Amino acid sequence: GDSVTQMEGPVTLSEEAFLTINCTYTATGYPSLFWYVQYPGEGLQLLLKATKADDKGSNKGFEATYRKETTSFHLEKGSVQVSDSAVYFCALGSLKTSYDKVIFGPGTSLSVIP
Amino acid sequence: AAGVIQSPRHLIKEKRETATLKCYPIPRHDTVYWYQQGPGQDPQFLISFYEKMQSDKGSIPDRFSAQQFSDYHSELNMSSLELGDSALYFCASSSSGGLGETQYFGPGTRLLVL
Numbered sequence: 001g002d003s004v005t006q007m008e009g010p011v012t013l014s015e016e017a018f019l020t021i022n023c024t025y026t027a028t029g030y031p032s033l034f035w036y037v038q039y040p041g042e043g044l045q046l047l048l049k050a051t052k053a054d055d056k057g058s059n060k061g062f063e064a065t066y067r068k069e070t071t072s073f074h075l076e077k078g079s080v081q082v083s084d085s086a087v088y089f090c091a092l093g094s095l096k097t098s099y100d101k102v103i104f105g106p107g108t109s110l111s112v113i114p
Numbered sequence: 115a116a117g118v119i120q121s122p123r124h125l126i127k128e129k130r131e132t133a134t135l136k137c138y139p140i141p142r143h144d145t146v147y148w149y150q151q152g153p154g155q156d157p158q159f160l161i162s163f164y165e166k167m168q169s170d171k172g173s174i175p176d177r178f179s180a181q182q183f184s185d186y187h188s189e190l191n192m193s194s195l196e197l198g199d200s201a202l203y204f205c206a207s208s209s210s211g212g213l214g215e216t217q218y219f220g221p222g223t224r225l226l227v228l
Binding site for chain 1: 147149155156157158159162170172202204206216217218219220221222
């Protein structure tokens, strides 16, 4: 079935460091891909998305490119801030039915230290 | 902009009790999804509704039921609660039956079963 794999955390970075969180997926067809972020004690927020191959999603300095050939959707940010500390979930919109459900990866916890 | 509203935000119950969680989707969204996120886990899809009909079913226990009403709000009914039901329950909504559309998540209801 459809699934998402993410790099294991926790990830600890110094402020202004470069961030990469790897994400690969297995799916039938060409699903939409998402990154959701969950700040401590809060709900899920959509960070960015891409709906077809070679699309680049971007928001708040974060970017991810839909790579069909490598089935990947890696999250990057050039310079992280303390406020970026959160859990990041890579996800796909399952196309198995006409009504997409979101399948999440296990999440990657990011801590940014001053 | 209006977001998904969930109530209550926090709920404490004892084993074998019942609980009802409510979800109010973004205006003009016709599709509602329920997810369960256990401690330190990624969210798992439970069930979804489109135009008041169940559209997909995931790992929802038989003790749980849900429905979508004519105003598109949804309720998740949980009976014979068990300790393992303690989790964060998210509702998400989307438009047009969900196909290819982004799901927007509510803040979640944190359920604690004692």
